[in-house]
Amino acid sequence: MDDSGPVWALGTMSGTSLDGVDAAAILTDGERVLDFGPGAYRAYSDNERGVLHGALGLWPGAPGVAAAAEVVQDAHRDLLADLPGALIGFHGQTLAHDPGGRGTHQAGDGAALAAALGRPVVWDFRSADVAAGGQGAPLAPAFHFALAGHVGARGPVVFLNLGGVGNLTWLDPACDGPFAPGAMLAFDTGPANAPLNDMMRARFGQAMDRDGALAASGMPSREVLHTFLGLPFFAAPPPKSLDRDAFAQLVAAVTGLPDADAAATLAEAAVQGVVRGLAWCPRPAGRVLVTGGGRRNRHIMARLSAELVCPVIPVEDVGLDGDLLEAQAFAFLAVRAARGLPLSGPCTTGVATPLTGGRVSCPT
Ligand SMILES: Nc1ncnc2c1ncn2[C@@H]1O[C@H](COP(=O)(O)OP(=O)(O)OP(=O)(O)O)[C@@H](O)[C@H]1O
Ligand SMILES: CC(=O)N[C@H]1[C@@H]2OC[C@@H](O2)[C@@H](O)[C@@H]1O[C@H](C)C(=O)O
Numbered sequence: 001m002d003d004s005g006p007v008w009a010l011g012t013m014s015g016t017s018l019d020g021v022d023a024a025a026i027l028t029d030g031e032r033v034l035d036f037g038p039g040a041y042r043a044y045s046d047n048e049r050g051v052l053h054g055a056l057g058l059w060p061g062a063p064g065v066a067a068a069a070e071v072v073q074d075a076h077r078d079l080l081a082d083l084p085g086a087l088i089g090f091h092g093q094t095l096a097h098d099p100g101g102r103g104t105h106q107a108g109d110g111a112a113l114a115a116a117l118g119r120p121v122v123w124d125f126r127s128a129d130v131a132a133g134g135q136g137a138p139l140a141p142a143f144h145f146a147l148a149g150h151v152g153a154r155g156p157v158v159f160l161n162l163g164g165v166g167n168l169t170w171l172d173p174a175c176d177g178p179f180a181p182g183a184m185l186a187f188d189t190g191p192a193n194a195p196l197n198d199m200m201r202a203r204f205g206q207a208m209d210r211d212g213a214l215a216a217s218g219m220p221s222r223e224v225l226h227t228f229l230g231l232p233f234f235a236a237p238p239p240k241s242l243d244r245d246a247f248a249q250l251v252a253a254v255t256g257l258p259d260a261d262a263a264a265t266l267a268e269a270a271v272q273g274v275v276r277g278l279a280w281c282p283r284p285a286g287r288v289l290v291t292g293g294g295r296r297n298r299h300i301m302a303r304l305s306a307e308l309v310c311p312v313i314p315v316e317d318v319g320l321d322g323d324l325l326e327a328q329a330f331a332f333l334a335v336r337a338a339r340g341l342p343l344s345g346p347c348t349t350g351v352a353t354p355l356t357g358g359r360v361s362c363p364t
Pocket of ligand 2: 164
């Protein structure tokens with residue numbers, strides 16, 4: 001695609017919460033967001049989620065990975081078949097992430113998806129960055145920068161994604177592009193919903209602490225939090241990124257606590273990760289715009305508001321869609337990749353210079 005005009009692109013995200021696949025279309029030239037199109041969601045069945053859960057932490061070639069990839073591809077094929085978009089940005093499902101060691105692994109074959117859908121697919125977004133010495137995540141920041149322009153943000157603003165893992169992007173919309181010096185700082189903040197979900201599933205067979213009701217009725221364990229926040233991850237400056245299960249010891253540490261206190265402790269761990277993360281940002285932000293499913297956790301939102309001096313609001317308050325934002329990001333990144341524009345840079349993944357990425361597979 002060598003045309004530089006706007007194109008309708010379709011992006012997908014199968015996130016670390018393992019709940020399902022989001023898809024969304026946007027009209028973009030890879031620099032600006034011109035319009036938003038339809039979105040859709042396809043939940044994983046319990047059986048499918050079990051296959052994915054069983055493959056977490058595995059690398060290509062290991063038993064179980066092919067079955068997980070098939071679950072991911074089939075779900076995407078079903079979901080995308082009737083959605084518009086000339087180009088598809090297919091993130092896949094992260095099974096393992098170890099940028100300083102074995103690399104990063106997103107299950108799902110984009111070439112097979114391109115053949116099944118008869119449309120070009122951009123995929124494997126993270127590998128080039130990791131191969132060049134970057135963290136391979138987060139990648140949504142370039143999209144956050146474009147969104148800040150789209151919603152007319154004035155002055156520094158933070159996008160905070162509370163998915164399975166948390167990540168934030170501090171950005172200054174006055175800068176000349178996302179990778180201009182001083183324009184952004186982005187990194188993973190710590191666990192967000194994943195430990196809470198895992199605890200709720202193990203103790204109650206429930207997918208989540210809905211609205212944060214259980215956490216709101218408990219008292220966080222100071223001892224567990226003190227140990228947790230003493231981990232080197234929090235003292236390390238950005239760039240930094242996380243595997244979904246990087247904090248398995250946190251879930252283990254709350255096993256002896258009563259239910260409500262365990263939930264309160266895990267919720268507070270997510271909140272304090274964000275609070276510590278914001279301390280790395282170059283200047284105070286005017287607002288924290290929260291996206292991802294965690295924005296629906298009223299307890300976490302209330303605790304963030306109590307801890308931070310600036311307003312903490314869901315992205316809906318500025319006219320965006322917090323359920324579709326990550327899928328939209330990979331539509332945007334697909335167009336950037338197809339046009340050779342950078343996806344990552346020193347201020348996001350820590351790669352030495354701004355770098356493009358992704359593989360483009362065309363239907364044969
Ligand atoms: N009403 C709610 N109350 C509390 N938590 C909620 C609610 N709705 C969603 N969540 C949380 O949000 C999670 C889903 O968030 P999201 O879809 O942003 O995650 P993801 O995209 O899988 O993660 P990541 O951004 O890490 O890849 C759910 O698993 C749940 O923990
Ligand atoms: C390796 C990987 O898949 N990381 C995800 C995960 O989910 C949230 C956080 O950890 C973020 O770093 C990233 O996703 C978002 C979409 C990103 O790349 O910006």
